[in-house]
Amino acid sequence: MDVVSSKTITVEVNGARYEREVDARRLLIHFLRDDLDLTGSHIGCDTGNCGACSVLVDGTLVKSCMLLGIQADGAKIETVEGLAQDGRLTALQQSFSDHHALQCGYCTPGMLMSATALLRANPHPSELEIRHGIQGNICRCTGYVNIVEAIRAAAE
Amino acid sequence: MKVTGERAFQAPRATVWEVLNDPSRLAKTMPGVESFDIHDDKRWSAHVKIPLGLGGLRMSIDFEKTDEREPEFAKLHAKGNGVGAIMNMDTSFNLSEAGDGTNMQWEADVHILGPVASMGQRVLQPIVSQQVSHVLAALDAQVREASAAGASSEGV
Amino acid sequence: MLLRDVEYARPASVEDAVRLLSEFDGARALAGGQTLINVMKARAASPDVLVDLNDLDDLKGIELGSDGTLEIGAMATYTDVMTSAEARARPILGEVCAQIADVQVRNRGTIGGNVCSNDPTNHLPPLLVAVGATMTIVGAGEERSVPADEFFLGVYMTAAGPGELLTKITVPPGKSDGFASVTIGKEGTCIVNAAASLSDGSPRVAIGCVDAVPVLLQPSSSEASAVREAVRGASLMPPSDVHASADYRRHLAEVLAARAVTQASGGK
């Protein structure tokens, strides 16, 4: 148990193992985007409000801009790049397209991770439960109308 | 932001005046002071780490006495430079004799810039008054110390 | 968005954590990080050493005593409290946790972090004062208990001083509680909030967002007029900001205190 300013950490992201040295001050979202070149997760704010950086860490939905990379040592991380298996979209990804639940697509990765976590915990959510589930994900293009529709349709 | 107040000291005015014009004593009243150096009897500066609950706010402050009428009135200008905040403060105090004690009326006009100002408007008021109460308490101690030292030298 | 250089440690025990916190004066505990890391992003204030508490499993439990007393570990997350069967013994806790921020924040943010950061707009400080909780603090070699209404000292300042750690929060049994707030948008940051509890007979009301610490009032009765009279009697001096003037906050304090008491006494 020593005090360090950087550390070599091991993480599994979407099934692939990575070992990298990371400064203590580097946020997990920067570690994913800059160090591992997994640029699917995005940054939309600097106060932990927008959710564009949402990923699953050991199955738990979190905002990766409020975790340090060093805290993810030994963790299993799921990001949007890991949802589709060899090109086959998940029901949620397909439903987002069918219902025009994305326009610029910048919030979509985080939104898909939140929706994925929601349906894993609650396979048939009501509209209010869906809105609670994505309350932490800001979208500035869609007004959330089609996103709620897409998640409801994917839940059937 | 204007902050004003009154404080009574159990010490003769000359002693209070001596403390308020002795940079080495005044420096000790600063919250989280780490070092200070005196340029001349009108100018001195201090490095402080103001203890805010979530971490220290490092700032280097330059003081300059801009006006004085011994032993009743003095005015100080302080310019603090830190990353979290930039502070420009004009503070003045009037000393009046009250029996064998002294009554101090003080006022401070504090201008704060930077992230602490723009994001902390809800907490700025309480933080400033917290720091002011620390300074006044430390000032009390300095005055007691000075008057004790004064009495003993008179006693000899 | 980019932090200053900082050092990091992840102790395996409470003792190690306390030792680290007292060894470095610039050390701060890192619980969920949902406040501290954002403050560090703004570089408004920066700790020198982060002591990560996430391996301290014995601070994560929620136990219900035979007498109905709840003991919540400081590292229990909001989601833990919302989903724990034990915590349903005092339902207001889960109900209020469910209004805090969003799913992601509730999955990481901790009860201890919420009360120790003591941001004036937080939900839990007034709630825990109203229900009469007790905080257990561990320092170098000794443990002490502090009642909630003596725990909160100033903005971001609590009785858990440097080198000390909040380990658990004890909530007495009770059912008749209430919480009311006006927020920026649905379930956003609180503009004013108020918690009330009638568990031990006369009402205890704690108002948040109107001072550096929750303001505890004990109105003579749970009649709305008595509650509002008590709030006026406190002659609050709330801050003003973009979302509310001091007058508006003072007015909301009265209205929400009355509504919290009404909810506590079973009213709609």
Place this chain on the structure above:
Amino acid sequence: MTETTVSPERPLVVEEGEEQRGFIGQSVPRKEDKRLVQGEGVFFDDVKRHEMGFVHFARSPYAHARIKSVDVSKALELDGVYGTLTGDEVAILTDPFFELSTPPGANIKDYALAVGKVRHVGDPVAAVVARTRELARDAAELVEVDYEPLPVLLDGEEALKDEVVLHDDAASNTVWSGIFDWGDFDAALAEADHVVRIERLHFDRFSSTPLECSGCLVEYNRGTGQWTIHGTHQMPGVGAIWMAPALRVGIDKLRFVSQDIGGGFGNKITLHPQFTACCLLARKLNRPVQWTEWRTDQHTANTHGNERTFLDVTVPVKADGTMLGFSVRAIDDCGAFPRYEPLGCIIWAQVTPGCYRWRNVRVDFTQVCTNKSPVAPNRGYSRMQHLWLTERIVDIVANELGLDPVEVRKRNYVKQDEFPYETPNGCVYDSGDYARCLDIALELIGYETIEDRRREAESRGKLLGIGIGSTLDSGTNNFGQSMILNPELQFSGNNEVATVKLDIFGEIVVTLGTVPQGQSHETTTAQVVADILGCSPDDVNVRAGHDTYWNSHAGFSGTYASQFAVTGLGAVKGAADKLAGEMKLLASAVFGCSPDDIELAEGHARIKGNPEAALPFMALGAILNANNAGLPPDLDISLNVRYVYRPPFEKPDLERKFGNLTLTYATQIHACVVEVDPETGVYEIVDYAAVDDCGKRIHPQIVEGQVHGATAHALGAATHEIFTYDEEGNLLTPNFYDYHVPHALDMPPMRTGYVESESPFTPLGAKGMGEGGGAGIHAMCAALQNALGRRGEGPIVSRSCNPYHRVWELLQNPSESRKLVTVESR
């Protein structure tokens, strides 16, 4: 790294048996989605280059101060720092960006970094480049700047006094001012039975804050002097026009490249200062440099929407409720620098009368600078502010004269049979049916049961209010309107470009000059090309994004001002029609028949009536590209067509400030029902309807998406989104912590309806429609005013943004706001 496996495109299901309907008008699957739902989009911050440096700007904490010295020595000493740039260097290496305005605005000096003075909190004073993002910020904090604070100017009306002047070279805070006077207002005033006067209305400062902030990665090729800018610029055509002269280089030296952009809403149009600084750094350090703007930078120093104060509004009204016109004094606060401004001083004139038939309008318009963040054409740009004025006038007049706001609108709306309708200043509303849109909106929110619902709400202690917001989305600018501001400007008309080619293997490849940020250009383009060439949208490959090197752009290229459906698709249609003609010509040469006998269908060129005689596209591509011996020498075709669409515009009459300023006018009528808790001022939208008429709907689902998004922006701006400054000039809502944008729970249940009044002026009958959502602000203000007062005595809603505390304050003393309005009845 996950391998990228290409899955088969989802096959387009065409109803069996039915003759294949055109793709235009169908909600076909969006081509952009496959990459975006897998996190495979390419946004500027995703692009990496070997050894690239990260840029961080050292920004002013002062709102107004003289710069006495800038010392970068400590920053340069930090290990890992590659270099710096200061204002003095910029003043030597570049010329100021040219100003659109006439003096005094024309004399403003605007550089890539602050030179001599800082004029708003966040104004960039120096830039530092370092090996990592964190180091770049550390170094920026080591830049020592000696500021001499100056008095801070934060109010537009105060700015007019010129006691505190921002731009010494201009010697005044006035950027532009002018009088607009159409019809005969004095005669209207004389003829009026009532004159309603409104002392003050204020449109609050906000921005549609795209979720992706701005930024760029800039590479400099020393050999050719060529810059490549991977960035978020929405209008590269205009961006290059600003940057090239400043950098003293030919315009072709600036190559703009973008693929995916995370929303723009007008806030990524005035990026030329930051991009110019990055170009200088890339050249100086001979290394790619990457600048990422963070949210707090975007709020404090990128761009805001126009803040506008309306004074002394005077409205002559006849006894029967007919409104004859209005006069107003407008003061527009454009922040520290006019960077797309002063165009906003004329853009509102595209919709001078709003949706109404009044003929006599007098506007005294002045734009001023203040120590706030610069302004950019935020969604609804300048028309939204003016339409809010016309809608506030209609509701206040109705409220004061005891008229029904629905009847007053129906009486004064332009009638369906009057289109194309010429407005008092010569704009031509192409088509529309305002009254019908209003009826649909009212039906969608159950207007006929309103009084019962009001009583039911009152039984719960709530005040129920209903409000209407009618707005026009003027699309496809005639840039000639800029000459009304400054006769010396050489801008007029508009244009957009597209290229369509048939490649050697029969692939159809399209490039655009536009810069989509979520408007689905790839999909709607594919629909238009597919219908013209007789193939499926899946066969049309539209290159994603923008690239100057495609040579498929012109001066006004970009994506802004609701014009893609007209200019973008107009260029695509032009190019595709020409390509179709060439394909028929080639097939006729091969078959030895007349081109008129050839038709294009199902991916083939075939002789009409003899489907067996058909050449697949692949054959046409192969013949011309790789097997062209024996073709007739005079067969002048390339199967690679570049088409420039130009809308039919004239130069306006500068004297009378008269002329057609926009080609199309989409309509959006919104109706909303709110419930207010009088004890706290908290309110909730319980019902909402948005009805849209944007002519031919190319892709209905996409149109609906624009309506949803624009409404969300309006509801955010009407409720919590506001940029407020303290007396020091600190922005108090500098990021999403205090600047509350709508989240999922904030949005009301929304019902939509539509009408399709096709435009007689555009290639496809379609109209641009991305910016009409402002109607939500108008509807909210009307609903709150309706909820807070009975007829004639309630408080007056005089501001566009009404957070709970404002509603509570209005309720505390209604008379305070009532003082703003006086009615003179004759």
